[in-house]
Amino acid sequence: MKSNILIIGAGFAGVWSALSAARLLDQAQRDDLSISVLAPQPELRIRPRFYEADVHSLKAPVGELFEAVGVRFITGNAEAIDAEGRSVSYRDANGQHQQIAYDRLILAAGSQVARPPVPGLAEHAFDVDQMESAMKLEAHLVGLAALPASPARHTVVVCGGGFTGIETATEIPARLRAVLGSDTPVRVVMVDRAEHAGAALGAGITPSIIAACEQAGVQWLAGTSVVAVDAGGVTLDNGEYIASKTVIWTVGVKASPLTAQVAGERDALGRLKVDDHLKVIGQAHIYATGDTAWAAVDELGNHALMTCQHAIPMGRHSGNNAMADLLGVAPVAYRQPKYVTCLDLGEWGAAYSEGWARELKLQGEEGKALKRQINSVWIYPPAADRALALAAADPMIAIV
Template identity: 40%
Template sequence: MKNLVIIGGGFAGFWSAMSAVRQARFLRKDSSLKITMISLDEYLSIRPRFYENKFKDMRVPLKKYLDPLGVVLDVAKVIRIDHKKKNIFTLGSNSQEEVLSFDGLILAAGSQLSRPSIPGFEHAFNVDTFGDAVLLANHLKELSDFRFPSAASRTFVVVGASFTGLEVITGLPERLRSFDLPDIQFNFILTDRSFSIAPEYSSEAREIISWQLEKEGIQFFAGEEVDSISPDHILFKSGKCIETRTIIWCGGLKANPLTSMFPIDRDCQGRLKVDQFLRIDGQKTIFAAGDVAQACVDDEGHTSVMSCQHAIPQGKFAGNNAVNALFDCNLIPYSQPRYVTCLDLGSEQALLTSGWGRFPKMTGISAKKLKTEIMSKWIIPEKDVEETVKISVPVILHNEG
């Protein structure tokens, strides 16, 4: 019996498990393989939706899928990986250290909010985890219960003018309108140390984004670096101070620190560089997928980004290849030339872009409907377990046309 361990229950980890089950069946090795997933909790969190106001269907029970397939779910925290002796050390709910051995490993531990050493950072909200999103929602509800009594309570500051920050700030006006307090005027401020909104987007896309910010009355403070944060204000190094009760940090992500357990180069986000089969350098049966992996996606040198767009396909490839590696079968090279983004920009507005230049392809209500479909259907597992297993086959996503 061979042991395949998957660390992480997010998009990459979940689809690694589905693909591993499918491929083991295909090779008729399912009775010779034990698959274990180690996750911090029992849910696949639909993290890209944490900026939303409604929390229904934002967490998918892992056991619903894993139990019928015979995949063991170990709810624990991984504290150390010994890749030479092939041992994983965990802490469970009983705070007792346990050791799990493996023959094959898929590291799919995801990413976490980058938390700078800014005085008072703990006073900022974020949407990194489900718990963080709930804290923000409860905070907004509490302010509404008191009818946003002060200017500071009616002022909302989002730090970070890239993808997540834009979705958070443009979603706030609609969230606050849901409290049905039409007589209250709110102030929305987006800040970034960069001098440009969404610098990773094309100039044409930035024009659309800027237009939507202006339409919603959202101010953009460019070139501002945070000096300190307090419960009732945020201070910038320029000396500018904004009185606010709500500061939401969207300042970027970094890979799970478990990547440091492997003595190889990591990129600026802490991700492990993997080969064309998603193997960690020098390891025949150890793979990485999702936000912990820096993978080449095409022949032009582009590398994956931290998003479910890359995590889901990588999970399918990693699960397939891990099983094949354990049973001495050929591996499938990962490739994903197609790259699109669909950015939510608030009420009845979204922006679909195509290519690494992020050029506009669709806007308005049509793009908004597509965004809703992506968030509610495309990235969610099928309700039927066996149907979910069937669609875990690795597929290369080519550019349209």
């Protein structure tokens, strides 16, 4: 039986782990090793774009790509990891329980929106975290047209003023007017605990955020939070009630619950702490990558964020290093010292910054042009061409 690398997840980190492992195996010209990917569907869902309309189209099939590079795809949902027995239990496409053994496991199961026990949150709030939930929001927005005009129908409350919250809030006015009419008095309210607008993203791009919100008519309620959600709106911690038919929750994410099944240290977001080669500290056969890994990006104390910017190169390294482990060759240390931010700001444009201090480099339409390039080209997987795909999976490629 062939020794097997099993990758859980077909997101950015999972897809690139598979390609990178296949690249190193191709170089070794060995036929006694295999690579398998376990995920609900053979497609890379372009999660960074789920704040946009037409969410159903924001995916890229990877079945033919995996076939081209010799990766086996298994349709299913991972349920349990047996680290000692080196196996994973999963539910297949028919709902049947199955089990698969591994010699090296790469946990690339991603993350999910954090939903604290706020009364009414689970029942009444939307999110743009997964494709299904983003599609549910889109259907809801379209359905608003059938309701009688009212302040609640015209008001959207976005909870959380971080990256996802800002991109969602600045996009929503145009989306809502496309449904309700260009003359509709749309109101978008951003509720955030931070002291001022854009605080979570630093002083460098705050002016751009403020300008974009002013143009779009997004109102910031800083220094406050939502304490309850109901069918008619939200209650704030100061007692104020905002009538709204559309409440969108964007307050943080946490690592996949599967991380809790692997013994090891974790950060506050549930990410497993990994060494320089993305192997889980304390585990001999398990790697974590993407949103499941707390990984150093430099020697200055900075760590990877839960973004595709970090997940893609992390995948290139985790796949390479898991295969290197089986082949008995030297692994490659993961380092990604260059950090950039490209924040979509609706019709106003976008803001692009460089460095952990987020020094503004481009804004407005110039920033928007770069954001379009990133969103529509750079983050998509390569074509199903074996040579091109394997070349693109080199962990030594310089990438932000």
